[in-house]
Amino acid sequence: MDGPSNVLLLFIALLSFRSTLEETDSNEVTTLRLLQSQWKGLTWTGVDPCGSKWVGVTCKGSHVADLLLSTMGLQGGLPSEIDQLTGLQRLDLSYNQGLNGPIPSSLGNLKSLRELVLSGCNFNGRIPAELGNLQHLTILDVSSNKLGGEIPPELGNLLNIYLFDIANNQLTGTLPPQLKNLVTAGHLVLDQNRLTGQIPSTVGLLKKLTVLRLDSNELDGPLPNISNLKNLGDMHVSNNKLTGSIPDLSGLTNLQYLDLSNNSFDVSNFPDWFSSLELVTTIMMEHVNLTGPFPSNALNLPQLEAMKLAKNSINGIPSTDIQVSPTLQLLDLEDNELADNKIVEAFVEKLPPNVTVKLMGNPACAEGSSLSNDVPSPCNPAQNIPPYVTPMKDCGKDIKCKKHMQVDPRICKCAMPFEGMFVFRAPSFHNLDNASRFRSLEESLLQNLNLTDGSIYILCCMSFDTDNYLNINVRIFPPPGTNYFHRSEIVKLGYILSIQTPNPLGSYYFLPRWDHDFFEVSEGSKGLSTGAVIGIAAAGAAVALLILALVFYAFKQKKIIAKAKKTSRSFGASLGLASGEYSGDALKLKGARWFSLEELKQATNKFSSENEIGSGGYGKVYKGMLAVGAQMVAIKRAGQESRQGGAEFKTEIELLSRVHHKNLVGLIGFCLEEGERILVYEYMPNGSVRDNLSARTGIQLDWRKRIWIALGSARGLTYLHDHANPPIIHRDVKSSNILLDEHLNAKVADFGISKLLAAIDTEAGGHITSQIKGTMGYLDPEYFMTQQLSQKSDVYSYGVVLLEILTARQPIERGKHLVREVKTEIERGGVNALRRHELLDPVLRDSPVSPTVFESFVCLALRCTEDAATDRPKMSDVVKELESIVESMGPNNQYDDTDMDAGRGVKTMGIAHPLVGGSSSDTFDYSGGYMMLPPIVEPK
Incomplete structure (x- = not known):
C-alpha cells in the first residue's frame, strides 16, 4: 500500500503545485500575453498573472477583474480579443498617448464591466454602439481622444451610468434623444466637440x-428650462450658437458655477432671478447681449466669488446702496457701455479693496478720465501677482542629480518624481496667489493618494488657458527612503487621478508627464516556495530557448529597423533620443515630417552664408533644396539663445502642424538632433510684402494685386483667430511677416514663432518684453498700458499693413508714425485727397480705381487702427469688407489667385462661395458667412 499511497500523495502534490503556478484561466493568460505582445512599454514577468501579481492586474478567483494601466507609456492598438477577459470589471488605459486606432466593438461583450476609462489616448474612429450593452457600467470616460462621428443612440441604454464623459473629441451630429434614459447620471460631459442642433428639453429629466x-x-x-435639476452644481453651455431668451434658472438651488458666455441670446436686462442662487460662486455671462443697468443687489449672493459680464451693453451702474458679498474677489465689466466716470468711480470706491474690478473698454475709461489716470486702477490693471508655488527648502546648488531625477526638498537628495498637470474645468476663483486655497489642494491630494506630508509640490507657473481652465503643474515625490515609485504605485496614482477623485477646486482631468522608463522592482519576490522557484527556473529556461531562436531574426532585422528609425522617427522618440529632454508623448502632427540634421545640411550646403535669406529673433533662415523630390524649402535654424526645451519645442510643433490654411505659410517638418531646433517651411519665392513694396524684388504691385494680398492675409489671420484650435493670436503682424508665393498669393508667417519666443523670454527673465511681443510701429496703444496683446491687437497691426500697402512707407520713417501721418492728412483734406498726396505710393496715384473703392479701403484701414480696441472690427468683418470691395471692382478685377503671376496676364472669375467645394475643415477659404465665437485669449 505504501507504493500506491505515495504515488497518490505525489499526484495530489503535483496538482496543488500546478494550481499554485497557474491560478489564472488559460484563455485569459493567452489574452494578456497578446496584449503584452501588441503594447510596447508593457513589462509583465512571471508564470501566471494572478499568482505573480502582474502590475495593473487584479483577480477574483481565476479571472482577471481589473486591468488598470493608466500612464504606463503604452503604445499600439486595443485588440478586439480583450473581450476574452470575461470577468473584467474595471478597464483603465487612460493617458497612454501611444494607444491609437479604433475602440473595438468587442468591448460590448464584457458584460461585467463597471468602469471603462480610455481618456487621454489617441483612439480614433467612432464610439462603438456596442458599448450600450454594458448594463453594469457606471463610468464611461473616452474624453480627449480623436473620436468622430455621431453619438450612438445605444449609449442611452447605460441605465447605471454615473460619469458619462465623451468631451474633447471630434464628435458631430445632434444629441440623441435616448440620452434622456441616463437617469442615474451625475456627470454629463460633452464639451469641446462639434455637436449641432438643439439641446433637448429632456435633459431636464436627468x-x-x-x-x-x-x-x-x-x-x-433656445436653452431649455431645466430648473427642476435641483442637484445641478456646474452648468456650462458657453461658446455655442444658442438663441432666444435666457430661461429662469432660479430652481437650480444647488448651482455653484454657471457659464452662459458667447451665445446669441435675445437682448435683455440682467436677470432678477439670480438673487435666489444662494450657493453660486461663479457667474460667467460674457457676450450674451445683456443691456440696461447693473442691479445694486447683483453682488450680494452669499457665496459669490467671481462675476464676469464682459462684452455686453450694460450702460448703468449704482453708486449708492451697493450690497457686496464678503466672498467676492472679481467683477469683470470690460467692454460694456459704462460712460459716466464719476458714477463709475463712486461705485468702485464702494467695493471692498480685495475685489478686483475690470472696466477696460468702457467709455468711462477713455483717455483723460479720472479712472484712466491712476495705475493700477480698474482701467489700468496692475501687473499680475505671481501665482502660488509650494515653498521648497533650499538645498543649495551643489546637489547634482542624474537624468530624470530631481532634488527632493524634504531630504535634499535626488529622487524620481511623478509629474503632471491638473486641468480644472471650472474654478470658482480668479486670484492665483491665494496660499490657503492651494494648500487645501495639496492636503486633499495627500489624503486621497495616501502620501506622506511634503510629497506634493505645486510648480510654477499655474495659469488659465483659452477655455478658462486652470492649469496647475505638480510634482509628486516617492515616500522617504526610496528614490522612485514602483510601477504598481504609478498605476495606482494614475487610476485614482483618472476617476475624478473629489477635489476642493472642483472637477478636473489630469495629464501625466512621465517621459522615461520606470524602475522595475519585483514586488512578489519575497518568500517564494521551492516549487515556485523551480517553476520560475523552468519558465526562464523556456524563455532562454525562445530568445536563442529569435537572435538570428533580430540580427537580420537590425539594419532594417535602424533604417526605419532614421527615415520615420516619431516626435516623442526624437526628443528622447536627440536631447534627453522629453520622450514618451504621442505624436500629434498633421503632415509634418521629421528631418535628419544631415538632410538639412545637404539641403543648405552645410548652412552656408550663400543660402542664408534672412534672420530674426528665432535665428537664421536658409533656402534649401531637399534631395527627395527636389523641393525648395525655407529652413529656420534656432540661434543658441533661442533653443528652448524639448517640451516647449514639441508644443510649438504640434501647434504649427495642425494649422492648415492656404493663406498661412505651411510647416513641412522639423529637426531635433544634436541640440538643434530647426523648422522647415514651404518656400516663398517672392519674398515679403515689405520686400515688394520696397522694390527689392523687381515686381510692381498694382492696385488689384494689393487688394488681393490684403484679402489673402486677412483670411489667414481670421483662420488663426476664429478657426484654429486653440485660437491663436499672431502678436507680430507686419508686412515682413506676410510672404508671397510664386503666384503672389499672400501667406501669413511666424504666427507660432512669436509665441515661441515669448515663452523663451518668460523662462529666462520672468517677463515678456515688447521687443518680442510685437514690433514698434505695429503695436496698438493699449499695449503700452497693459503689456497685453489680444486679437484686436492683431487687427491694429493689420491696419498698419493696409496703410503700408497704400503708401509703401515704413510704419515709422524718419521719426514719423505712418498711422498718425495718414490720419492727419485725411482730417485736413478728406479721404480722396489722399489719392493726390505725396503719402500715397506713386505706383497707385494714376491707378484706375474708383473713388468709392479707394475710400472704402482707406476707411477700413483707419477703422483697424482706431486707438480703442472696441472700435476696431474683428478680422472676420475685415474679410467681409474686402470681399465687398473686390466685388465692387467688377468682374475684370476678380481672378483665380492661382494665376496671380508676377507681371503677367491673369484670368478672370467671380469670388467662389467660401464653403462650397472640396475644402476640408482644415483648409477652407474663410468668409464671413461662417461665424464662430472663440475666447479672445492667447493659446497656452
Missing part, C-alpha cells in the same frame, strides 16, 4: 445631474 457640460460645440436654438 434629475441626478451635478455637472452638465455642453460648452464649445455648435449647438443652436
